[in-house]
Amino acid sequence: MDEIDTKVKNFLINFNTSGVEFNCLPSFSLQQELQRDYLRYRGIHKCKLILACIIFALGKHYFSYVFTNEDCFLEMPHQLQRSFRPPESCNFCRDIRNVPRITNVDPDEFEQKYAYTGGPVIVTDATVNWTATEYFDYWFFKEIYQTYGRRKGAIKCQFFPYQTGFRNIYEALSLDEARVRYEIGTEPWYFGWSNCDPVILQKLRQHYGRPYFLPKSSENNAVDWVFMGGHGLGAHMHVDNVRLPSWQSQLKGAKEWILAPPPECYYSCNFMSVVVQTGDTIVLDTNKWYHKTNVLSGEISITVGAEYD
Known part of the structure; x- marks a missing residue:
């Protein structure tokens, strides 16, 4: 040994x-x-x-x-x-060398080939009928949380400040216009949050829905995630501690995903890098794959996602 x-x-x-x-x-x-x-x-x-x-x-x-x-x-x-996480069987990543891109996939086919294998896949047409690609921006979320987030009975959900130092969603949504627009001399920003408040969730889901390709028996999750920010930042290399595999739809901007196998699979599996463009939805088991994201230059990146069973 x-x-x-x-x-x-x-x-x-x-x-x-x-x-x-x-x-x-x-x-x-x-x-x-x-x-x-x-x-x-x-x-x-x-x-x-x-x-x-x-x-x-x-x-x-x-x-x-x-x-x-x-x-x-x-x-x-x-x-x-x-x-303390248990060692993974490397079957989920063995022989995977790239991230396939698929479109117009039948839910039954997706369930058979991709849904529960743990491997990454990108579906390119899941957001075609969503209005979120038009409506969602920094100011949209700011108005939603100012209107409904501070109401009596509002539920506080998990917040991810990453490298910004923001203490909560309200501080993150209080930036001045120059910083929001990434004007020269302002600090970059990137943060995320889980949306567990049913009132706010209902308002957001008016603009997006359950991805069409998910297995027919899969139930809609009660909590969604949102990640937003500009060039120069993203999520650090990490592995999630959630229950199920998940999807993330790129509503605006573009983001690079770097995927790494767990340590026990370094001999068996490959590292990969893939760019998720506006309109793409990446699906993978983030409990198994270590992953890091980098927001690419251009439009502010906004993604929404959730787990699925």
Whole structure:
């Protein structure tokens, strides 16, 4: 095992193994991030062994009572969530070398070939009849949240500030016009949020709907996500902690997605980079694929998405 660990460490440090196509990575370095993930993944097994002994000592009854409840009384930090995730079978990414682009796909065909395989796919025509591509912009969301977000009974949902330092959706939607328009000398911005408030969700869903290609048995999710921002920022390299695979539709602008396999699949799977253009919908299991996004130059990027079962 030590010999294997040494080989894998050298592989991550030198990036000289032909089994993984690092040539298809964009021109930025993931070296330190991948090394941290690998060392955390390998080193955590010792902690798991200690933790398992402690849990066993607490007794079967206590374990069942505390740890099998659906809701946790303490939320595990994100880095620990990623470190303690169970190893993946590499079947979901093995032999995938590019992201297929499809159009006019039948839901039954999509279910058979793509919906639950975990691999990425882009559907190019899912937003054709959506008015969101016309209406959604910074000022639209600002008006929606000023009107309905602060009402009595409004539900506070998850907010993703990324590198901006914004504390909440209201601060993010209070920028001056010059910064919103990315005028010279202003700071770039990119943020996202999950929309769990039923009133606001209803207002937004007047302009988009359930993608036509999803399996017929798939139910509409009660929570949608929105991500918005301009050139120079995006989401850092991460893996999600959600229940199901998901879709994201690019309503405006363009965004590059960089996909990486989990550490245990570095020998078996490939890194990929794909550009999602306005009107495209990318579908993948973000619980399995590490992913990073970069907003490309041009129009402000706006995407909307959700999980599906």
